[in-house]
Amino acid sequence: LSEEIVEVVEADSYWCLTKLLEGIQDNYTHAQPGILRQITRLRDLINRIDAPLAMHLARENVEFLQFAFRWMNCLLMREISLSNTIRMWDTYLAEGSEGFSEFxxxxxxxxxxxxxxxxxxxxxxxxxxxxxxxxxxxxGEKEVELLLSEAFMWKTLFHHSPSHLS
Known part of the structure; x- marks a missing residue:
């Protein structure tokens, strides 16, 4: 690769990394308040969209922190393949400043x-x-596309209507 192409790739990579970290800085600070906030919001959302599941998890004494911490901390990288993670993160970047923190x-x-x-x-x-x-x-891509579509639907319904979660 020419030096010019390397510089362009480096600049694009740096931009992507700063966008990734921009909204989730407090996920990686002392006491990880960003992750705890996301887990609380996840629990509230599940209570609203799938109350039977939420009640079952509560009856079984499953705390969202026990499984969702890893999902928030690793951004689902440990749950899906690298190529699917890249596809998912591309959508997060397209969602703007709230992609990684909210979407x-x-x-x-x-x-x-x-x-x-x-x-x-x-x-x-x-x-x-x-x-x-x-x-x-x-x-494959089909499953990730479906997951992202459902997530977009939930975000459209609930994100700017916090009272829907209470």
Missing amino acids: HMYVCAAFLVKWSDRLKKMEFQDIMMFLQSLPTASW
């Missing part, structure tokens, strides 16, 4: 609701094992 929470909600029927049939230990090793190895 990601809606993606996590759609991700959890996807497994709702299975999870409601499980007890605590099985739920935790399932959520730590989700069957996403065979996921």
Whole structure:
């Protein structure tokens, strides 16, 4: 690659990294208040969009912190393939300054609701094992597109209407 192309790629990479970190700085500071805030909002959203799942998780004493912390901290990189992560993050960047800080929470909600029927049939230990090793190895672009579409729908319905979550 020519030096000129390398400089352009470097500049684009730097821009992408700054956009990624811009909205989630407080995810990686002492006590990680950003992650805790996202997990609380995720729990509230699930209570609203899938109350039976929320009640089942509560009955089984499954705390959202126990599984969603990793989803927020690693931005779902450990749950889906690298190529699917890149596709998902491309959408986050297109969502602007709230892509990683806000839209990601809606993606996590759609991700959890996807497994709702299975999870409601499980007890605590099985739920935790399932959520730590989700069957996403065979996921392709179609599954990620559906996940992003559902997340966009939830964001459209709830993001600027916080009273809908109470």
